[in-house]
Every structure is written in structure tokens, then in C-alpha cells.
Amino acid sequence: xxxxxxxxxxxxxxxxxxxxxxxxxxxxxxxxxxxxxxxxxxxxxxxxxxxxxxxxxxxxxxxxxxxxxxxxxxxxxxxxxxxxxxxxxxxxxxxxxxxxxxxxxxxxxxxxxxxxxxxxxxxxxxxxxxxxxxxxxxxxxxxxxxxxxxxxxxxxxxxxxxxxxxxxxxxxxxxxxxxxxxxxxxxxxxxxxxxxxxxxxxxxxxxxxxxxxxxxxxxxxxxxxxxxxxxxxxxxxxxxxxxxxxxxxxxxxxxxxxxxxxxxxxxxxxxxxxxxxxxx
Amino acid sequence: xxxxxxxxxxxxxxxxxxxxxxxxxxxxxxxxxxxxxxxxxxxxxxxxxxxxxxxxxxxxxxxxxxxxxxxxxxxxxxxxxxxxxxxxxxxxxxxxxxxxxxxxxxxxxxxxxxxxxxxxxxxxxxxxxxxxxxxxxxxxxxxxxxxxxxxxxxxxxxxxxxxxxxxxxxxxxxxxxxxxxxxxxxxxxxxxxxxxxxxxxxxxxxxxxxxxxxxxxxxxxxxxxxxxxxxxxxxxxxxxxxxxxxxxxxxxxxxxxxxxxxxxxxxxxxxxxxxxxxxxxxxxxxxxxxxxxxxxxxxxxxxxxxxxxxxxxxxxxx
Numbered sequence: 001x002x003x004x005x006x007x008x009x010x011x012x013x014x015x016x017x018x019x020x021x022x023x024x025x026x027x028x029x030x031x032x033x034x035x036x037x038x039x040x041x042x043x044x045x046x047x048x049x050x051x052x053x054x055x056x057x058x059x060x061x062x063x064x065x066x067x068x069x070x071x072x073x074x075x076x077x078x079x080x081x082x083x084x085x086x087x088x089x090x091x092x093x094x095x096x097x098x099x100x101x102x103x104x105x106x107x108x109x110x111x112x113x114x115x116x117x118x119x120x121x122x123x124x125x126x127x128x129x130x131x132x133x134x135x136x137x138x139x140x141x142x143x144x145x146x147x148x149x150x151x152x153x154x155x156x157x158x159x160x161x162x163x164x165x166x167x168x169x170x171x172x173x174x175x176x177x178x179x180x181x182x183x184x185x186x187x188x189x190x191x192x193x194x195x196x197x198x199x200x201x202x203x204x205x206x207x208x209x210x211x212x213x214x215x216x217x218x219x220x221x222x223x224x225x226x227x228x229x230x231x232x233x234x235x236x237x238x239x240x241x242x243x244x245x246x247x248x249x250x251x252x253x254x255x256x257x258x259x260x261x262x263x264x265x266x267x268x269x270x271x272x273x274x275x276x277x278x279x280x
Numbered sequence: 281x282x283x284x285x286x287x288x289x290x291x292x293x294x295x296x297x298x299x300x301x302x303x304x305x306x307x308x309x310x311x312x313x314x315x316x317x318x319x320x321x322x323x324x325x326x327x328x329x330x331x332x333x334x335x336x337x338x339x340x341x342x343x344x345x346x347x348x349x350x351x352x353x354x355x356x357x358x359x360x361x362x363x364x365x366x367x368x369x370x371x372x373x374x375x376x377x378x379x380x381x382x383x384x385x386x387x388x389x390x391x392x393x394x395x396x397x398x399x400x401x402x403x404x405x406x407x408x409x410x411x412x413x414x415x416x417x418x419x420x421x422x423x424x425x426x427x428x429x430x431x432x433x434x435x436x437x438x439x440x441x442x443x444x445x446x447x448x449x450x451x452x453x454x455x456x457x458x459x460x461x462x463x464x465x466x467x468x469x470x471x472x473x474x475x476x477x478x479x480x481x482x483x484x485x486x487x488x489x490x491x492x493x494x495x496x497x498x499x500x501x502x503x504x505x506x507x508x509x510x511x512x513x514x515x516x517x518x519x520x521x522x523x524x525x526x527x528x529x530x531x532x533x534x535x536x537x538x539x540x541x542x543x544x545x546x547x548x549x550x551x552x553x554x555x556x557x558x559x560x561x562x563x564x565x566x567x568x569x570x571x572x573x574x575x576x577x578x579x580x581x582x583x584x585x586x587x588x589x590x591x592x593x594x595x596x597x598x
Binding site: 056057058059063105106107114115116117118119121122123124125126127128129130131132133134136137139155156159160162163166167 | 311332333335337338340342343344345346347348349350351352353354355356358373374376377378381382383384
């Protein structure tokens with residue numbers, strides 16, 4: 001898809017995010033805004049997938065796991081906008097009885113979700129399971145994941161990282177949302193990740209880097225990553241992003257990690273984000 | 281005299297290993313994961329003959345559970361194998377989110393449960409696992425009684441769609457379940473029919489209860505013995521039918537009193553009929569090193585304890 005069109009979709013996704021969290025005064029806008037460009041490119045340009053009817057097993061489909069489940073608003077918006085369920089359903093976000101739970105879940109059968117996430121650090125392991133089964137099934141499609149940088153403080157991530165290289169899992173592309181922020185502050189202050197690139201390389205991963213707000217660069221890096229599949233090594237992309245990207249008063253701070261804008265702030269935010277596809 | 285045909289002596293973990301191998305040879309969707317305890321779990325035969333579907337994950341149980349959950353996507357039936365302690369407490373959150381809440385068709389197979397793990401001591405002797413697992417929505421909890429039943433249960437759970445916790449152990453015990461018996465999830469086995477007291481047991485405690493029933497018979501007490509191999513869902517109708525007859529119950533398990541089989545039985549009683557219950561279980565204590573049989577004696581989950589509890593509960597009947 002043309003980059004201009006992807007940018008238009010990402011703008012609408014950002015509008016959806018701030019409207020969803022503001023409507024229920026609850027949710028995580030900061031990280032969601034920061035990953036809007038990436039998830040838009042992934043779902044509208046990179047992945048081979050069939051939104052409707054949704055198939056849990058995803059045979060011969062690329063499969064995505066959101067490991068940092070708290071940025072559910074961006075995922076829900078991208079899923080709806082790419083045809084998994086009606087965009088009007090976004091209005092149910094975090095409301096009683098809705099399929100759009102605060103953190104993604106399978107029990108309400110929201111199309112597009114294959115695994116609950118929220119408790120951090122588990123998505124890479126789940127992705128490894130799918131990657132192994134795709135190999136068993138001679139299914140040549142790819143497994144994608146997204147993780148927060150703070151999430152990398154969970155030990156299970158490194159169990160999975162070790163497994164992936166030792167067992168030559170080469171049909172998987174993990175992406176790290178490297179925004180440098182977590183709830184309590186800057187990742188560097190809370191618990192530094194040290195040299196993140198060197199860590200992944202030491203764990204045996206092909207490690208790429210990209211600017212998570214440059215649509216052309218996201219597209220080309222994902223193409224580059226896909227070209228390196230099947231070479232006996234797992235692939236990780238360290239994606240530099242800005243928490244709150246697209247809304248000036250949310251950018252550059254961890255304070256909007258898990259706080260919703262009030263009606264006045266919402267109006268301000270929406271004035272900065274072009275309505276391109278029509279609000280839900 | 282209460283008679284049981286005995287089909288030899290073996291450990292329940294070997295029943296798991298044999299069942300998994302037999303299942304793997306006929307069902308290509310079965311995959312198995314192990315966290316560096318292949319020999320202890322008796323998974324060698326599967327690992328050898330179904331090598332493409334065997335995944336050695338190393339000492340990384342959290343990753344193993346997450347991988348197993350992922351493997352259900354695409355139609356596989358994953359069996360995970362490690363000690364009961366590392367199958368539950370160590371990975372509770374992974375099971376809760378990726379298996380139970382996500383309702384994935386994962387079979388969590390746990391060996392060396394309880395005190396009969398023996399000499400390794402309390403770090404490995406988990407006595408809380410049944411409680412942890414039965415509290416999880418969507419989870420089925422099975423504690424088979426002997427080698428044959430463990431093998432049968434291992435095979436049977438592949439035909440059930442949903443998360444299962446299968447608990448078995450290390451010591452060699454008599455085999456009394458018929459090799460051709462059909463295992464049915466949630467359907468208890470009435471091993472002995474009697475009228476004075478109902479003993480409800482699971483796992484290794486079923487054999488201990490058979491021994492107790494023989495001693496009680498010599499004392500003129502008629503025991504009805506139920507092998508409650510499925511803790512969840514509990515076979516309430518078989519239980520209530522028996523309690524309506526005997527009017528008292530002893531529960532016997534190799535588990536903490538809190539959270540175990542006895543607690544599940546007590547819930548059924550308080551909701552349906554008031555009869556006295558005695559608990560043969562570990563009472564709020566960690567274990568220690570020792571031989572399995574020494575530990576069962578010291579922690580009061582032995583044959584003599586079942587006999588005493590039976591006599592006491594009968595005396596409490598109105």
C-alpha cells in the first residue's frame with residue numbers, strides 16, 4: 001500500500017485511540033499512539049491475513065501476537081479498520097459485556113485475537129509455539145510479535161529468546177516498542193535495559209533497528225526482515241518510538257502511559273489528528 | 281475379605297510415559313514439551329519415536345507453558361511434562377492467562393506430586409497444586425490412582441477439548457485398575473460397595489484406602505470406597521448417592537487439607553446434606569526429606585490414619 005494511504009489510516013487509528021480511552025476515562029493511550037504507525041503498516045501492508053471470517057488456527061496466514069496487551073486500543077482500532085469486526089464495536093472498549101476487554105482476550109471471541117495478553121512477558125513464548133507448529137504443518141507463513149521495552153524486564157522473554165535461537169526459529173519477527181518509558185518513569189531509571197541491541201545479538205537474534213514513525217522506513221525494514229527469514233535465526237526489530245506520538249501534549253512523557261484525556265484534552269488531541277476514514 | 285486382582289507394581293509416571301507414547305504413535309496432532317526432565321517423566325519413548333513432535337525446552341517452564349498454549353493454534357494437542365511443583369506454582373500466571381483464560385487445549389502433566397517424591401524434600405514436594413489448578417475456570421483436574429489409570433487418563437484427555445491438569449507421582453505402587461478399563465473424565469469409580477462409611481480418595485491414597493478398608497472389614501466396619509480420580513468436575517451424583525447410604529465420609533489425599541479433594545467434597549456436603557467428614561490430608565505443613573512411606577506415616581496420610589478417621593467419623597454420626 002502507498003505510504004500516503006498508510007499515513008491516512010494511522011491518523012484515523014490515532015483518533016480512534018484517544019476517543020476510545022476518553023469515552024471510558026480508562027486505558028493506555030501513550031503506548032497505543034506510539035505503535036499506531038507500526039501496526040498500520042503491519043496489518044495493511046506487510047501481513048498476509050484473512051480478516052473475515054476470522055480463523056483461530058490461521059493456517060497459511062501470518063499471525064500477530066500483542067504481548068504488551070495494555071496497548072489494546074491501537075490493536076482494536078487496526079483490527080476493526082482492517083475488517084475483523086465493525087468499527088462501531090470500538091465504542092464497547094472497556095465497557096461491561098463488550099468483546100473489547102481492557103486487555104485483549106479470547107473468551108469473548110473478538111475476531112483477530114488468538115491469545116489473552118496483559119500480564120507481561122508471555123507473548124513471545126506463545127509465538128514460538130505457533131512458529132514450531134507452522135514448521136510441523138509445512139506452513140510457510142510468518143509469526144509477528146510486539147513487545148514493550150519495559151516488558152523486556154520480564155524473565156520469560158529471555159527464556160523465549162534463548163529457545164528461539166537455540167532451536168533455529170526462523171519464521172518469526174519480533175518487534176520491540178523502544179519508547180524508553182514505563183509506568184513509573186523512564187526505563188533507564190526504573191531498570192535499565194543496558195545495550196539492548198547487544199543483548200539481542202548475544203542471544204543469537206538478527207537485530208534490526210528502525211524509526212517507528214517513518215512509514216517508509218517501517219515498510220522497508222519489515223521487507224528487509226522478511227527477506228532474512230528461513231536462515232536459521234530469529235529476527236528482532238528494535239523500533240524507536242515516541243510515547244504519545246501525534247498528540248503534542250502527550251509526547252515525551254511517561255505520564256500518558258495509562259491516563260485518559262478529559263473532554264477538553266480530547267478536543268485538543270482530535271484537533272491535531274485528521275479524520276480520514278470517518279470516526280466510529 | 282475384600283479382594284482385588286493386582287496387575288503388578290509400577291509408578292504412575294510410567295503410566296503417563298506409556299500412555300503418551302501409545303497416543304503419540306496413533307495421533308499425529310499430539311506434541312509433547314519437556315523442561316529437562318524427560319527421564320523422570322518417562323517421556324523417552326515418545327521423544328524417540330515421535331522426535332519431530334517432541335520439544336525439549338530446557339529449564340524454562342514459563343516458556344514451555346506459553347509455547348504449549350501457542351501450539352494449540354494450528355490444531356496440535358500439546359502435553360507438557362515436568363514435576364508438579366514446576367508445572368503449577370512456578371508457572372501459575374502463565375497457566376492462568378495463556379492456558380485457562382485463553383481456554384487452550386493444553387494438557388499439563390505433572391509428576392512427582394506430593395510427599396511421595398521423598399528424599400528431595402519440601403522444595404519439590406508440592407501439596408498445593410490441586411487447589412491452585414481447580415480454582416482456575418476452564419481447568420479440568422485429574423489425579424489417577426495407579427499405573428493403568430494414569431495411562432488410560434493420559435490417552436483419554438486427548439479426546440477432550442480444553443485445559444487439563446493431570447497429576448501423578450514417583451513411587452512404585454500396586455496396580456489394581458483393570459488394564460482394559462475405560463477412563464471417563466468426571467465419572468468416579470466405586471471400587472468397594474459398603475454401608476458404614478464412605479472413603480473418597482484420589483491418587484496414591486486410593487491404594488492406602490483399599491488397605492484401610494481391609495483392616496476396617498476385619499473390625500466389622502463396611503466401607504464404601506470411591507476413587508475420585510477427577511477432582512474437577514467432581515462427580516457429585518456418585519458422591520451423594522453414597523453419602524445418602526453411609527451418612528459419613530472420610531476424604532484421603534496426598535495434598536494440603538486446604539484446597540484439595542476434601543474441600544471439594546465438603547462443599548458438596550454443605551450444599552446438599554449434613555453428614556460428618558474427616559480429612560486425611562497434610563495439615564498446613566511443608567514436608568521434608570525421607571522415604572515416601574516414612575513421610576506418609578509422619579504427616580498422617582497413611583493407612584492407619586484412614587482407619588482412625590473412619591472410626592472417628594462413624595462415631596460422629598447422629
